[in-house]
Amino acid sequence: MEHLPLIKDNQYLRHFWHPVCTVAELERAKPSSFGPLAVTLLREQLVVARLDGKYVAMRDRCAHRSAKLSCGQVVGSELQCPYHGWKYDAAGACTKIPACPDSPIPNKARVERFDCEEKYGLLWVRLDSSFNCTEIPYFSAADDPKMRIVVQEPYWWNASAERRWENFTDFSHFAFIHPGTLxxxxxxxxxxxxxxxxxxxxxxxxxxxxxxDVPDQAPIGTFTYHCSMPFAINLAVEKYSTNSLHVLFNVSCPIDETRTKNFLIFAREQGSDSDHLHIAFNDVVFAEDKPVIESQWPAQMMADEVPVITDKVSVQYRKWMRELSEAARDGAEAFKAALHEPVIESERQYSDLRTV
Structure with missing residues (x-):
């Protein structure tokens, strides 16, 4: 039996911002704390570094003989290739060829650069900025002074980013994968x-x-979701047990169609409890999820999967993903409309509602 992917063309994902590493990962990569560091996004091998005070992302391939720039080093405000010492500036242009310093530098001696920004302690990359209508996902606790924010270490799953998103927003699995835990x-x-x-x-x-009957660390209460397409989930929980706010921000980097690098930032109202109690609890919950989600095959969402009424969240998610994939083929205006046109089912009012 042939299994057909629900979404056949995922090129539309290149128009979104995706996290590729934490700032701490980059700082640990080399003694200078400026990188470089190799990362992968949508099968693209990239190098990230801090050059001249700016975070940059480039293709991880020297224009000369294709050595990985991530194996090189930051020298001053430039990135030096480990093979022949070619140097590149923050724009990706070659500035020096040590073997022939008196010759003009060829115009083609440059590497492709991509949009790169730091936010929430993560480095975000956008591979295609031509539509220019996407933003770095929303994290509700980012600027709230009463919240303590912790960036956990990334975790890798052999699962697609779509499967990870559906798992995090699936109400029906709680009772079966997390009984007594969550x-x-x-x-x-x-x-x-x-x-x-x-x-x-x-x-x-x-x-x-x-x-x-769940542990005190379990964030159980009123769940308010803000899920920035395609893979970011901001879950704000008004906890029943403490009458306090707890926020989980989970976002997946699609390494390829079957692997994800996942990031979790959690925030809570200031208290005397240890961060490690919450980190350990989050790790336990994810360890319960991981083998089941990694068992899903094929890794991509399939057209022949049978939904039921309680799958509404994932059904609506899949519908929107299909719309975005199709709209991207029709150009920037169609994609912008598919992403930003409001669709309201509830009676809630939104002061920040924008129209296309």
């Missing part, structure tokens, strides 16, 4: 929630059942 196994029937499309995000609210 949920009560007697609460297997979730509600059907209204979902709104606002400013390139899915927004919806899930009131989890009260009174469940």
């Amino acid at each position: 949920f009560d196994p007697n609460n297997a029937e979730p509600p059907i929630v209204p979902m709104d499309r606002v400013n390139g995000q899915f927004r919806f609210v899930y009131e989890t059942p009260p009174g469940m």
